[in-house]
Amino acid sequence: MKTNLSFIKAARDKIQLLNQKLLPHKLDYVVCSNGADVAKAIKDMVVRGAPAIGISAAYGMYLTAWEASKKNKKLTLDLLKKQKQQLDAARPTAVNLMWATEQMLQVATPFFAGEPSKAKDAHLKLLLALYEKALEIHNDDAERCLKMSNNAVKYLLTKYPKEKYNILTHCNTGSLATGGIGTALGAIRVLHEKSKINMVYADETRPYLQGSRLTAFELLKDKIPVTLTVDSQAAYLMQKKMIDAVFVGADRIAANGDVANKIGTYSLSVLAKAHRIPFFVVAPKSTFDNKIENGDKIVVEERAAVEVLEIAGRVIAPKVPVVNYSFDVTPQVNITAIFSEDETLE
Numbered sequence: 001m002k003t004n005l006s007f008i009k010a011a012r013d014k015i016q017l018l019n020q021k022l023l024p025h026k027l028d029y030v031v032c033s034n035g036a037d038v039a040k041a042i043k044d045m046v047v048r049g050a051p052a053i054g055i056s057a058a059y060g061m062y063l064t065a066w067e068a069s070k071k072n073k074k075l076t077l078d079l080l081k082k083q084k085q086q087l088d089a090a091r092p093t094a095v096n097l098m099w100a101t102e103q104m105l106q107v108a109t110p111f112f113a114g115e116p117s118k119a120k121d122a123h124l125k126l127l128l129a130l131y132e133k134a135l136e137i138h139n140d141d142a143e144r145c146l147k148m149s150n151n152a153v154k155y156l157l158t159k160y161p162k163e164k165y166n167i168l169t170h171c172n173t174g175s176l177a178t179g180g181i182g183t184a185l186g187a188i189r190v191l192h193e194k195s196k197i198n199m200v201y202a203d204e205t206r207p208y209l210q211g212s213r214l215t216a217f218e219l220l221k222d223k224i225p226v227t228l229t230v231d232s233q234a235a236y237l238m239q240k241k242m243i244d245a246v247f248v249g250a251d252r253i254a255a256n257g258d259v260a261n262k263i264g265t266y267s268l269s270v271l272a273k274a275h276r277i278p279f280f281v282v283a284p285k286s287t288f289d290n291k292i293e294n295g296d297k298i299v300v301e302e303r304a305a306v307e308v309l310e311i312a313g314r315v316i317a318p319k320v321p322v323v324n325y326s327f328d329v330t331p332q333v334n335i336t337a338i339f340s341e342d343e344t345l346e
């Protein structure tokens with residue numbers, strides 16, 4: 001299955017990131033020529049979604065090496081390590097970011113072992129290896145999306161058979177957030193392809209509105225039935241038996257199966273449990289962080305007050321203190337199953 005919407009255009013000397021802050025009104029690209037540009041784009045939410053920021057960061061590491069060679073500056077391993085630090089700090093919760101920059105560093109490290117090579121093409125070989133790795137991370141994600149989506153759909157159809165489903169989803173987990181058809185939205189796309197979708201209810205996802213600006217946009221583009229719903233309406237929709245299953249993505253999954261995802265995910269899991277509705281997480285292995293024992297240890301990003309006090313540059317509240325956690329942690333006991341590309345965790 002293909003989607004013609006991609007968040008990135010990659011070339012040898014730059015990447016162009018679709019500016020997701022301007023969607024759905026405008027299709028505009030931000031050009032990044034080095035790792036610092038990419039770190040800024042990630043921090044500013046030009047690109048967002050755990051796998052997408054990982055892929056962008058991988059190209060960012062490559063671009064730093066490319067830029068150093070262009071300026072005839074000596075590329076050092078230290079420079080790449082510093083670049084990794086800057087990229088990793090751009091958004092602390094999504095582990096795909098650190099996972100991708102680490103992969104890139106591991107490709108680079110052997111090139112700096114031993115005596116510096118005098119061979120003219122040594123640097124070119126390093127650049128090629130880094131570019132190929134970034135491309136591999138990008139393309140692999142597309143494949144992973146397809147596999148985890150198929151796993152999720154197979155499970156749903158077997159364990160919760162129905163003619164057609166009403167699915168509730170949160171945030172944006174589609175092509176704008178991944179290298180392929182998406183995670184939770186990937187599963188929804190596969191369900192739609194099998195004519196199994198009655199309606200997708202997209203939470204608007206306050207305060208950043210990834211649901212209304214991005215998910216509604218993606219689903220409309222693919223002609224998948226979508227209805228927008230305010231976040232606080234989920235309980236009522238469930239009470240009225242309008243939801244058959246909840247599908248969400250993840251930013252980091254701890255070793256015990258606790259899941260960090262967009263703020264509001266935890267509330268949905270509690271509601272789903274209370275209404276005996278299956279609650280599913282779809283995420284690639286690059287989102288699993290086995291170094292973190294449980295959800296308590298996950299660093300949850302807090303974002304600026306302005307995101308809550310204003311909508312599209314318009315002030316909507318008096319200047320009072322704001323708490324703005326970008327993510328929350330859903331305990332594994334609230335999750336029916338987690339689907340990755342190669343396993344299903346129940």
Ligand code: MRU
Binds near residue numbers: 051184
């Ligand atoms: O703040 P965002 O937009 O980067 O948050 C994105 C999410 O929470 C997604 O659900 C998650 O990254 C999974 S995307 C496939």
